Amino acid sequence: KQEVTQIPAALSVPEGENLVLNCSFTDSAIYNLQWFRQDPGKGLTSLLLIQSSQREQTSGRLNASLDKSSGRSTLYIAASQPGDSATYLCAVRARHAGGTSYGKLTFGQGTILTVHP
Amino acid sequence: GEEVAQTPKHLVRGEGQKAKLYCAPIKGHSYVFWYQQVLKNEFKFLISFQNENVFDETGMPKERFSAKCLPNSPCSLEIQATKLEDSAVYFCASSHHRVVNYEQYFGPGTRLTVT
Numbered sequence: 001k002q003e004v005t006q007i008p009a010a011l012s013v014p015e016g017e018n019l020v021l022n023c024s025f026t027d028s029a030i031y032n033l034q035w036f037r038q039d040p041g042k043g044l045t046s047l048l049l050i051q052s053s054q055r056e057q058t059s060g061r062l063n064a065s066l067d068k069s070s071g072r073s074t075l076y077i078a079a080s081q082p083g084d085s086a087t088y089l090c091a092v093r094a095r096h097a098g099g100t101s102y103g104k105l106t107f108g109q110g111t112i113l114t115v116h117p
Numbered sequence: 118g119e120e121v122a123q124t125p126k127h128l129v130r131g132e133g134q135k136a137k138l139y140c141a142p143i144k145g146h147s148y149v150f151w152y153q154q155v156l157k158n159e160f161k162f163l164i165s166f167q168n169e170n171v172f173d174e175t176g177m178p179k180e181r182f183s184a185k186c187l188p189n190s191p192c193s194l195e196i197q198a199t200k201l202e203d204s205a206v207y208f209c210a211s212s213h214h215r216v217v218n219y220e221q222y223f224g225p226g227t228r229l230t231v232t
Contacts, residue, residue, distance in 0.1 A: 031219065032219065034220070034221070036223075042225065042226075043208065043223050043224060043225040043226050044208065044223040046220060046221075046222070046223075049220050089160075091160075093219065093221075103173070104150060104162040104165060104173060104175075104176070105150070105152070105160075105162065105210075105221060106162070107152075107159075107160035109159065
């Protein structure tokens with residue numbers, strides 16, 4: 001059974017800091033990994049998606065890496081801003097038991113990020 | 118539409134009452150997924166559909182939960198005889214089978230409160 005763990009559970013940093021959020025998963029047979037952002041009381045916003053064959057993806061100040069063999073991903077946020085305050089969720093997409101690629105997402109518990117001015 | 122739509126936004130039910138939630142996937146998306154978020158961040162997969170066919174129902178509580186995706190209608194998730202522990206936010210996501218990255222796009226969720 002796939003398990004996803006995110007460290008730290010919460011992080012509070014001053015504006016302008018670079019920071020790293022960690023995600024680990026127990027079963028490396030994944031199709032891809034997604035990083036999401038969730039604001040309080042809101043839905044999920046997809047930030048980055050990394051295919052199992054890729055090593056990293058970048059979007060603006062965000063960079064996500066994937067080391068499938070060791071079961072780890074990191075989300076790097078450069079020059080953090082108060083608007084980055086949210087919960088960040090990591091989710092891995094399983095290969096469906098039948099061998100196709102439309103499997104469910106297994107989520108970590110999230111990292112609550114607070115960036116203070 | 119270009120976004121996953123979920124209705125209602127909020128739903129309050131007394132214990133033992135029925136609850137029905139709706140999801141309209143992005144137009145052209147063949148796959149629909151339902152997730153339950155309890156205790157702030159704990160997401161649990163419930164069920165997925167490929168068009169109107171159940172694709173994976175390994176997460177569905179068998180006794181009180183049911184779901185459908187019928188042609189030309191929103192998908193639905195129904196909970197018979199709700200219990201207090203069913204209080205959660207229910208998210209629907211859809212995925213396009215032809216998109217290389219198979220990204221799942223999430224709706225805004227329905228918050229169910231069972232009193």
